[in-house]
Amino acid sequence: MCGIVGVTGNENATDILLDGLQQLEYRGYDSAGIYVNDQQGDGFLVKEKGRIADLRALVGPEVKGSTGIGHTRWATHGVPSVKNAHPHVSADGRFFLVHNGVIGNFSQLRDEYLADVELKSDTDTEIIVQLIGKFADEGMDTLAAFRKVLGLVDESSSYAFLLMDKEQPSKLFVAKNKSPLLLGVGDGFNVVCSDATAMLEQTHDFIELMDGEVVVVEPDKIQIMDPAGNAVEREPFHIDMDPQAAKKGAYPYYMLKEIDEQPGVMRTLIQEYFNEDGTVKIDQELLDALSKSDRLYIVAAGTSYHAGLVGKELFEKLAHIPTEVHVASEFAYNPPLLSEKPFFIFLTQSGETADSRQVLTQVNEWGYPSLTITNVANSTLSREATYTLLLHAGPEIAVA
Template sequence: MCGIVAYIGPRDAAPILLEGLQRLEYRGYDSAGIAVAPPAGAKGAKAAKGARGAHQDAPRELRVRKTKGRVADLAETVPARFKGGAGIGHTRWATHGEPSDANAHPHTDRAGRIAVVHNGILENADELRARLRDEGAEFLSETDTEVLAHLVSAQLAEADGDLEEAVRRSLQQVVGTYGVAVLDAEQPDRIVVARNGSPIVLGIGEKEMFAASDVAALVRYTRQVVHLDDGELAVVRADGFRTFTEDARATAKQPSTVDWEVGSFDTGEYEHFLAKEIHEQPAAVERTLSGRIDDRFATAHLGGLNLDPREARAFRRVKVLGCGSAYYAGELGAQLIEELSRVPAHAEPASEFRYRNPVIEADTLYIAVSQSGETYDTLAAVQEIKRKGGRVLGVVNTVGSAIARECDGGLYLHAGPEISVASTKAFTSTVVAFALIALHFGRVHDLSPADGRRICAGLKALPDQIRQILDHEKKTGQIAELAKRYADHPGMMFVGRVRGWPVAREGAQKLKEVSYVHAEAYPASELKHGPLALIGPELPTVAVVPDDELLEKNLTTLGEIRARRGRVLMVGHTAPDVKLAEDTVLVPRNEPELDPILLGIPLQLLAYHAAVALGRDVDKPRNLAKSVTVE
């Protein structure tokens, strides 16, 4: 889980690589490095500090800089004269070996001629390392990636010095997942990239080419991109590219246009991306809804599902798969689908799904949820379902991503790029997308036109209601003040019933992600079956209490907590008796089925302000990365 950037063209690569890595730092950020091939006239150039020691007879060596820490730390080590028009860069989130200078990418062979950056995990790295050691290779890191650098170097002789052939033969010996970029000091006119389970995107410029693991690194320079498929390689030169498979068959790729703006990758008026993205939610929800509400028939217009009404009615069950916040959004989505269409629906962590040898049913519709569209556990679940003949839809934010391409149909969120590791606008837009799906399925089944119109009106009201919540916080600072008080506690309990339960789970997830305050979510109805033993003055409870048919039962739970001297922060529609909740945050009412979307917004603000109060690295919380492309 990390970021890759590559450039080849007439400009110096180093500044472009560093700028691209800064845009990808949210994907991994414990170490960073770049390697640049010296210009063609620089024969015999010595490797820069940080590169592997080279044989004196090596005619050309790469210039390498890498360091533990952030991209800013790396930039301080790169000299002004770090020339070369071809280079690769990497920012890392550790999977093999602790963060250190030695374990940072790029990794090179012994001669300093070959450099590799790699996302993913090579499962047979130990076996390959032992074989290469027997052949004389010396290893300086704990990483699996270094194995690949030595392997490519060893294959060069057998491939008559042909870099793409050497990379192709090397990858045929590898077991595992990878997104890689390979640079050869002796062939500075090309970079070879490859993908298997970890994204690689090519960027097409004017007499220059780019490659990256995420389009975020490319949008400043080009909007024309090509997504590699699993098992595909590309040779990238300044004047173009060529793609082919691991068995050397040529492939044809058509560029697509990225519609993200460069400004989306700046914090603008906000201190953090997380704050910016929370406040972008009204516009993000508007984009998710745009063109998808059919007032005439009180339904949703979702041609991307690729399901006609007869096919939609044939499904007897819906299974939603996602990881982390996408899973919690899937829980809300399953609830919406079941409530509006009366088709049984259930959400499950995608990371566990394929390991229990699931039964794939012909009359079950599977929906995969991923903000990045590249989450490996979710992608693997999709592939398992497809392998067994199941029908899969995707709900993703990134156009052209692997999950989007694997699925039979689905919805793009159009939420815009999300840079902060903790998901907010993508989470909210995902739940809105599920509301559209639930409305569509409901009207295909037995949801009345009157109820359809009611849900359509509720969906249209969401953006302005989210603005109301955010504007109220800007004016009053209520949640920021509450966050300062509650952040001093060692932990917090989050509770909710039915519609409020997934909201509570996501609220607890956000708090622990960005503030490092321990948070546990529990169904409010289950407190008395064990967790009530934890309740006391030292453990505050955040209660999600919509004004629905379970209001009285939720208030009874608050009474149980207060009777044990527990402090309660209630998020709901109506302020209860002061004896039941010490603090209350109110949100506007929508339709009961859609209220959870609004109830989640204050919990995002609570987590953000708690993290700020505690001095946390809000956008890059420790140990986490945005796009989880390994198991």
């Protein structure tokens, strides 16, 4: 879990980045950093170990610009430290990169291409930005170098990349695979974020990205390309959420706030899915698909798995439908023997859970129907499942 933010075309870039990272601090809190460029040739890189407040304390009034990127880290490669914090920088100081995810073959890439480069961190992320710098130094333009590196990353890797080139300071270069990333459309500027809650103060209109796509974001335009380099047109979707819903308000902790919100969420669910006479407001096609199945397979991770165990009791005792519950990471590598007419239910708050998505990909290849129950509309598992039901629980900030 890490958080990414980016903005281009807004003179308040520093404040936007810091405020966005504050909203994403629950996704990474061992270190954080920002890089901001003022379009006049000056760039400012600030990184610090610890919380966002520690980073804010280091950001002086001189750190200002209209384009920048930021990251809050939850360590995977290397201990929490300033040197391992993002953004990471190429050897020549030209490229700056933030990254969510894990690069499976980073050590092979390091040994094959970067034997002559002195690395400054212990991270897999630095390998990527050093490779981009190396290929650019050999004559490639930034986009070509970026795409070449993406082609070298093995398919098992997960990434959400946000790259800046000091020589093209108004552009953000973006790519994703298995890790969430959104483009936000502002009024005369554009933003990038790993979670919409980070940018709700700036915009409510977002463009979803698909795995393998590469994007160039400028203040006045967004260019999306598929893996083959073809242009992709995609309209934004609107998120109707009050930015204050993602704040603690009078509560000392998000956990307490979200516990207290549960009765209200239950009322919302009743209003959303039941008529006044008690009949359900759920798509009949989904109900028919459920009734035709001979066994339900609930797939989830963490606390969602525990909720699935409760669901199993309810399905079997009240509806008399045989039900199995599986930990997503285990199912992906060791699928059970399936019944003749299985129906899969995926529980995921974010709709981006990587292990669950791996199972859903298998289920789609097998041709079985599926339902995603999630809190995030237009999320990956929501888009890729046959059916979706939303939880309407508001933004989840507390992470047990």
